[in-house]
Amino acid sequence: MTQLKVAIFGGDGRMGLLISNQIINDPQFQLVGSFAASSSVNLNVDIGFLIGKGKIGVILQDAAVVEAWLHEHPVDIVIDFSSPEATIKNCSMALNRGIPCVIGTTGISAQNIDRLKSLSEHQLCSCVIASNMLRGVNVFFHVAELIASFTKSWDVEILETHHRNKVDSPSGTALTLGNKIAEKIDAEFNSAAIYGREGKTLRKSSNAEIGFHSIRAGDIIGEHTVLFAGPGERIELTHRAHNREGYAKGSLVAATFLNAHRSEGVIFSMDDVLGLKQI
Known part of the structure; x- marks a missing residue:
């Protein structure tokens, strides 16, 4: 060989x-x-x-x-x-x-x-x-895109959690996820992305805003959750890396x-x- x-x-x-x-x-x-x-x-x-x-x-x-x-x-x-x-x-x-x-x-x-x-x-x-080479994460991307394509009027929030020494926020995986969802809901990513929230500003209409939230703590390897929230219901999709x-x-x-x-x-x-x- x-x-x-x-x-x-x-x-x-x-x-x-x-x-x-x-x-x-x-x-x-x-x-x-x-x-x-x-x-x-x-x-x-x-x-x-x-x-x-x-x-x-x-x-x-x-x-x-x-x-x-x-x-x-x-x-x-x-x-x-x-x-x-x-x-x-x-x-x-x-x-x-x-x-x-x-x-x-x-x-x-x-x-x-x-x-x-x-x-x-x-x-x-x-x-x-690739921002993430885990097989499961890339399947996760694929499923998130599928959900987004059928819930275009719903709100989207992305939460990512990593170890305390990770330098970049949001993670590359979260940004990739956001870009893929933006394409499916007909949003322009750079104008739709909101990084954390502070103050009394109301959330924009669904496909005009994708929220990103980052946690840095301990030795957590990597966890990503995307929340699709509609009237009276929501879908939460999560991937966790164990090692x-x-x-x-x-x-x-x-x-x-x-x-x-x-x-x-x-x-x-x-x-x-x-x-x-x-x-």
């Missing part, structure tokens, strides 16, 4: 280490490189030591050497869970070398997503970009899919990866 050679950007982050562990335990993949920010205290440490596996021969390197390293080493797929700025810089280098990218970094601006899309098309090198293993597994499912579509020059979503668009 030919193994897929994978390099990870954001290699010593929580997701980077989980994905490294998954790769080491999966004979379909080979971890060939791992990179982190110049400020990382783990630079020059073997990834195996960081995940409790002992030496595996892959050293965490400074992301400043990514371009030169990619020039010298064969890589089939890049998986990126770093930061918005680092993602644009490093994944652009990968795409310019014809290396497809699985991108799970959240908080990337629409403008930079467009930059990646243009580069992907120009280089005929595909990407998967982070599914995120790592989802990124490798995306990598396998991407390898089969590597030269199409398309930005794929997890809907494409999981076949949800066909349902």
Whole structure:
């Protein structure tokens, strides 16, 4: 069996280490490189030591050497869970070398997503970009869209809860959910989105407002609830993540899919990866 050679950007982050562990335990993949920010205290440490596996021969390197390293080493797929700025810089280098990218970094601006899309098309090198790679979350999106399409006159509120150290609010998953619902209820997302409430302002008409509320507490991995409220009834749809293993597994499912579509020059979503668009 030919193994897929994978390099990870954001290699010593929580997701980077989980994905490294998954790769080491999966004979379909080979971890060939791992990179982190110049400020990382783990630079020059073997990834195996960081995940409790002992030496595996892959050293965490400074992301400043990514371009030169990619020039010298064969890589089939890049998986990126770093930061918005680092993602644009490093994944652009990968795409310019014809290396497809699985991108799970959240908080990337629409403008930079467009930059990646243009580069992907120009280089005929595909990407998967997803705010959440859990299978259940993407089914959750699909069901929420279905409900929204039949309740267009109802009010919509989204509540997301994460651990105290999560930086971005609302979560990328909540924003993706809101965008998908906005499309189904014929709303313009940027004008409809309301982030928290304060004061005595009345709620706007149903499809003119989608409320977002964020909780940051303890070590909660991730929970998302969307509330559809109509006259005399409501629907509440919730997804809870019990651990982070599914995120790592989802990124490798995306990598396998991407390898089969590597030269199409398309930005794929997890809907494409999981076949949800066909349902």
